[in-house]
Amino acid sequence: MKDMNSINSNISEIVKLARKFNCFYLSGLHQGTCKPFLVGGHQVGLIRPDVLKYLQRFPEIFCVTGKYVELNPAFRDYQERTSRIAEVLQTLRKEGEICALKGWRDECFEVSTPFYHESLLEMDRSAICLFGIRNYGVSINGYLFHPTKGLCIWLQQRSFTKQTWPGKWDCFVSGGLAVGYGILETAIKEVAEEASVVGDLAKKLVPAGCVSFYFESERGLFPNTEYVYDLELPLEFKPENADGEVETFELLTAEECVQRALTPQFKTTSAPVLLDFLIRRGYINPENEPNYRHVIELLHVPLQTIYKWPQTEMATNGDGEQLQC
Amino acid sequence: MKDMNSINSNISEIVKLARKFNCFYLSGLHQGTCKPFLVGGHQVGLIRPDVLKYLQRFPEIFCVTGKYVELNPAFRDYQERTSRIAEVLQTLRKEGEICALKGWRDECFEVSTPFYHESLLEMDRSAICLFGIRNYGVSINGYLFHPTKGLCIWLQQRSFTKQTWPGKWDCFVSGGLAVGYGILETAIKEVAEEASVVGDLAKKLVPAGCVSFYFESERGLFPNTEYVYDLELPLEFKPENADGEVETFELLTAEECVQRALTPQFKTTSAPVLLDFLIRRGYINPENEPNYRHVIELLHVPLQTIYKWPQTEMATNGDGEQLQC
Numbered sequence: 099m100k101d102m103n104s105i106n107s108n109i110s111e112i113v114k115l116a117r118k119f120n121c122f123y124l125s126g127l128h129q130g131t132c133k134p135f136l137v138g139g140h141q142v143g144l145i146r147p148d149v150l151k152y153l154q155r156f157p158e159i160f161c162v163t164g165k166y167v168e169l170n171p172a173f174r175d176y177q178e179r180t181s182r183i184a185e186v187l188q189t190l191r192k193e194g195e196i197c198a199l200k201g202w203r204d205e206c207f208e209v210s211t212p213f214y215h216e217s218l219l220e221m222d223r224s225a226i227c228l229f230g231i232r233n234y235g236v237s238i239n240g241y242l243f244h245p246t247k248g249l250c251i252w253l254q255q256r257s258f259t260k261q262t263w264p265g266k267w268d269c270f271v272s273g274g275l276a277v278g279y280g281i282l283e284t285a286i287k288e289v290a291e292e293a294s295v296v297g298d299l300a301k302k303l304v305p306a307g308c309v310s311f312y313f314e315s316e317r318g319l320f321p322n323t324e325y326v327y328d329l330e331l332p333l334e335f336k337p338e339n340a341d342g343e344v345e346t347f348e349l350l351t352a353e354e355c356v357q358r359a360l361t362p363q364f365k366t367t368s369a370p371v372l373l374d375f376l377i378r379r380g381y382i383n384p385e386n387e388p389n390y391r392h393v394i395e396l397l398h399v400p401l402q403t404i405y406k407w408p409q410t411e412m413a414t415n416g417d418g419e420q421l422q423c
Numbered sequence: 424m425k426d427m428n429s430i431n432s433n434i435s436e437i438v439k440l441a442r443k444f445n446c447f448y449l450s451g452l453h454q455g456t457c458k459p460f461l462v463g464g465h466q467v468g469l470i471r472p473d474v475l476k477y478l479q480r481f482p483e484i485f486c487v488t489g490k491y492v493e494l495n496p497a498f499r500d501y502q503e504r505t506s507r508i509a510e511v512l513q514t515l516r517k518e519g520e521i522c523a524l525k526g527w528r529d530e531c532f533e534v535s536t537p538f539y540h541e542s543l544l545e546m547d548r549s550a551i552c553l554f555g556i557r558n559y560g561v562s563i564n565g566y567l568f569h570p571t572k573g574l575c576i577w578l579q580q581r582s583f584t585k586q587t588w589p590g591k592w593d594c595f596v597s598g599g600l601a602v603g604y605g606i607l608e609t610a611i612k613e614v615a616e617e618a619s620v621v622g623d624l625a626k627k628l629v630p631a632g633c634v635s636f637y638f639e640s641e642r643g644l645f646p647n648t649e650y651v652y653d654l655e656l657p658l659e660f661k662p663e664n665a666d667g668e669v670e671t672f673e674l675l676t677a678e679e680c681v682q683r684a685l686t687p688q689f690k691t692t693s694a695p696v697l698l699d700f701l702i703r704r705g706y707i708n709p710e711n712e713p714n715y716r717h718v719i720e721l722l723h724v725p726l727q728t729i730y731k732w733p734q735t736e737m738a739t740n741g742d743g744e745q746l747q748c
Contacts, residue, residue, distance in 0.1 A: 213717075281709040305708035307699075308719055323716060325709055374632075378703055383630035384606040384650055391648060391727065392538075394633055398723035402716065 111360050112373065112382065113389045116396035119366050122314035122321075123399050132319075134407035135229050136168040137179065137218045140211045141405040144230035144319060152196065156186050166407060169219075179219035180206075187225050198227050198317045201261030206277045207233065212405050220277050224261070227318025232401060233274070236284045237324045237371040238303065240270030240293065242331050242349075249352045249379060251372075252337060254292065255345040256365065262317075265345065266365040267358055269372060270337070271295075272324070285327050292344055293337035295329065303327045306378065309370040310401045321401050324371050352381045370397050436685045437698065437707065438714045441721035444691050447639035447646075448724045457644075459732035460554050461493040462504065462543045465536045466730040469555035469644060477521065481511050491732060494544075504544035505531075512550050523552050523642045526586030531602045532558065537730050545602050549586070552643025557726060558599070561609045562649045562696040563628065565595030565618065567656050567674075574677045574704060576697075577662060579617065580670040581690065587642075590670065591690040592683055594697060595662070596620075597649070610652050617669055618662035620654065628652045631703065634695040635726045646726050649696050677706045695722050 117124055126132070133150065135143035145153065145167050153160045153167060159182055161168045173179045191199040206220040209231050226233050240252035252270040256263055273288035275281065285303055289295035306328045313320040331337075337347045350358060356376065359369045374397050376382045377390075384390045442449055451457070458475065460468035470478065470492050478485045478492060484507055486493045498504045516524040531545040534556050551558050565577040577595040581588055598613035600606065610628055614620035631651045638645040656662075662672045675683060681701065684694045699722050701707045702715075709715045 304705040305702075305710075306705065307702050308716055310716075310720070325715075377630075377632050380629040380631065385630075390650075391633055391635075395635070395723065395725055395727045398720065400720055400725055402720045 112356075112387060112393055115360060115366075115369055116373065116393045119311045119313050119369055120396050120399060122319055123312035123396075126314050126319075127312065127404075132230065133162075134166040134405070135231075136166055136407070137209065138169075138171070138211070140218070141166075141407040142209050142211070142218065142229070142231055143405065145228075146230075146319065149196075149228045149318070152190055153186075159183070159186050176217055176219055180221070183219060183221055183225075187222060196228065198224055200224075203261070205274070207231070207274065208277050212402065223274055223276070227320055230319035230321060232405075233320060233322045235272055235274045235322065235324045236281060236288060236327065237269045237272040237368065238285060238289055238327045238329050239306075239371065239375040240295075240329050240331050240337065241375070242333055242335075244333065244351075247351050249381065250349050251352065251355045251375070252293075252331065252347055252349050253355065253358060254337075254339075254347050257343050257345050260343060263365040263367075265363075267361075267363050268365045268368045270329070270347075272368065272371070275325075281325050285325070289329065291341040292339060293347070294340050295331075295337070299329075299331070299335070303329050307374070309374050309397045310399055311367075311370050311396065312399055312401065312404070313367050320367060321404065322367060323401060326371055326374060328375070352376060352379070356381070373397060437681075437712060437718055440685060440691075440694055441698065441718050444636045444638045444694055445721050445724060447644055448637035448721075451639050451644075452637065452729075457555065458487075459491045459730070460556075461491055461732070462534065463494075463496070463536070465543070466491075466732040467534050467536070467543065467554070467556055468730065470553075471555075471644065474521075474553045474643070477515055478511075484508070484511050501542055501544055505546070508544060508546055508550075512547060521553065523549055525549075528586070530599070532556070532599065533602050537727065548599055548601070552645055555644035555646060557730075558645060558647045560597055560599045560647065560649045561606060561613060561652065562594045562597040562693065563610060563614055563652045563654050564631075564696065564700040565620075565654050565656050565662065566700070567658055567660075569658065569676075572676050574706065575674050576677065576680045576700070577618075577656065577672055577674050578680065578683060579662075579664075579672050582668050582670050585668060588690040588692075590688075592686075592688050593690045593693045595654070595672075597693065597696070600650075606650050610650070614654065616666040617664060618672070619665050620656075620662070624654075624656070624660070628654050632699070634699045634722045635724055636692075636695050636721065637724055637726065637729070638692050645692060646729065647692060648726060651696055651699060653700070677701060677704070681706070698722060 132144040132146050134141045135145050154162055159170055173182055190196055191202055201224045203223040205223045207223050207226050208220050209218050242250055244250045254268050256266050256268050258265045271289050271292045273284055275284055286300050289300055306326045308323055308325045310323045358364055359372050457469040457471050459466045460470050479487055484495055498507050515521055526549045528548040530548045532548050532551050533545050534543050567575055569575045579593050581591050581593050583590045596614050596617045598609055600609055611625050614625055631653045633648055633650045635648045683689055684697050
């Protein structure tokens with residue numbers, strides 16, 4: 099429980115950071131400027147006005163009403179929905195006006211229904227944020243107990259050539275959940291590619307929960323859920339990047355990690371995984387963080403129930419006042 | 424990662440359990456039969472019709488309108504609010520009609536404002552559920568790595584003379600956060616009283632986050648948050664109860680714990696702490712629990728934002744449709 103009180107000085111900064119990676123959850127979501135995006139009768143996303151103006155040019159693909167945007171319900175199956183949206187995205191990509199599409203990945207993410215996870219279509223990873231579609235990834239905390247420094251955590255600096263957050267500091271390893279890959283499978287693939295963790299060492303990956311938050315940037319909307327794995331590494335282990343996506347790795351103490359996460363050099367959307375780890379390991383705790391409960395709530399915002407247009411259950415207190423959901 | 428797939432058979436049961444301890448969050452909350460309870464202009468609770476009929480007999484204490492129940496705003500300070508409510512509760516207690524008040528504790532819980540935790544009043548622990556006031560406690564997972572059985576967890580059976588959940592199986596140690604006690608302080612007090620964990624062993628308590636859920640029973644409403652601590656115990660340690668509140672302790676494997684939590688013999692409102700522990704330790708994971716994300720969401724429901732009448736921010740999509748909060 100070393101360092102437990104030494105992070106006292108950053109307490110208000112931790113709440114500010116949790117609010118920053120939930121800027122859309124706490125603010126944009128309530129401003130009413132985005133329209134629900136419906137596919138097959140289910141809300142799967144939200145569309146901002148800046149994106150809507152492009153989609154309105156394709157009325158045979160997107161039905162835009164005063165209340166929502168719907169993918170043409172005549173497209174009945176996964177393949178047809180996928181290909182019709184892909185055509186629009188390729189057209190827009192060629193025009194070169196949408197920032198997010200400049201980072202085209204040739205890697206597809208799945209879009210599924212909110213509750214029973216029925217697959218509806220797939221879409222290039224770069225376009226997910228234009229539709230506010232839920233985004234799933236895997237993040238790995240690589241850590242060790244140093245004989246003199248206590249809990250230490252490996253962080254990576256992202257390559258300066260990455261399409262998103264180039265050169266920023268990030269968790270040890272992370273990666274998006276692409277179509278066709280399982281969750282543990284993605285974790286194993288990513289630790290091998292990004293940090294050369296293979297064989298028996300990769301078998302030590304321990305699943306440890308997930309974090310959910312709703313971030314917004316100029317690029318788009320990010321209702322993100324990260325599946326979290328912890329990996330205790332030997333003291334002598336030195337991560338080596340194998341896929342060119344990492345600039346460098348650095349081993350930091352828990353306290354240095356908090357400091358790093360609070361700088362603008364840290365990838366905002368990776369901070370939840372790091373904060374969750376520091377909470378689960380007791381470094382951020384009720385004694386040194388007065389808004390402990392609030393921070394933990396902001397690591398688990400209810401994305402599962404955020405998209406529910408049209409509302410089937412109304413949550414009222416009997417006088418038409420909506421209480422919550 | 425032993426036992427990781429052996430709990431496959433209980434997957435749907437885990438979701439059912441998570442829905443059970445959130446029965447009010449998932450259902451009652453939306454039915455609109457409860458009225459917001461306001462103190463000093465802040466919503467601090469919800470009142471069911473069965474409780475309202477008693478409170479309406481005290482119009483000088485509780486102002487009941489069509490939309491809400493307000494503690495008389497003429498009561499200006501902590502002491503006055505506390506004593507005026509205590510008088511009502513003592514009257515009702517003597518009449519002996521309200522089940523919850525039969526378990527009078529002579530131990531007060533604090534009622535505070537939702538965000539900045541300004542103290543408003545205190546109230547006997549037994550009455551908190553009548554007003555749907557947020558309830559804070561501390562829970563300790565006592566565990567060890569057994570040389571042959573892997574991860575094992577100590578559970579307690581509650582005394583048959585306890586006012587609530589007598590004879591039920593429960594976490595290793597837990598206790599409510601009473602007025603005047605800190606969070607870690609309560610954890611240390613409870614492990615000593617309930618299991619004779621003292622000295623250096625108690626220093627090994629590691630804070631590990633919190634769980635929040637909203638349960639309802641005949642007795643009342645339970646918007647509960649438990650601060651969670653993990654405590655690794657030596658193989659030779661045998662917990663001994665010192666306060667008469669525990670019937671017995673039993674050391675179970677992770678798999679046996681899941682099975683026990685799923686029986687009606689387990690205290691429903693202690694299951695979240697156990698599930699959270701089993702998730703953080705990788706025993707319930709994305710590979711063996713298809714509704715992993717949903718279960719984790721139900722361990723962290725947004726109690727922080729649940730009480731917000733009168734609503735200051737309306738969450739609409741621009742056409743009066745409420746999206747979420």
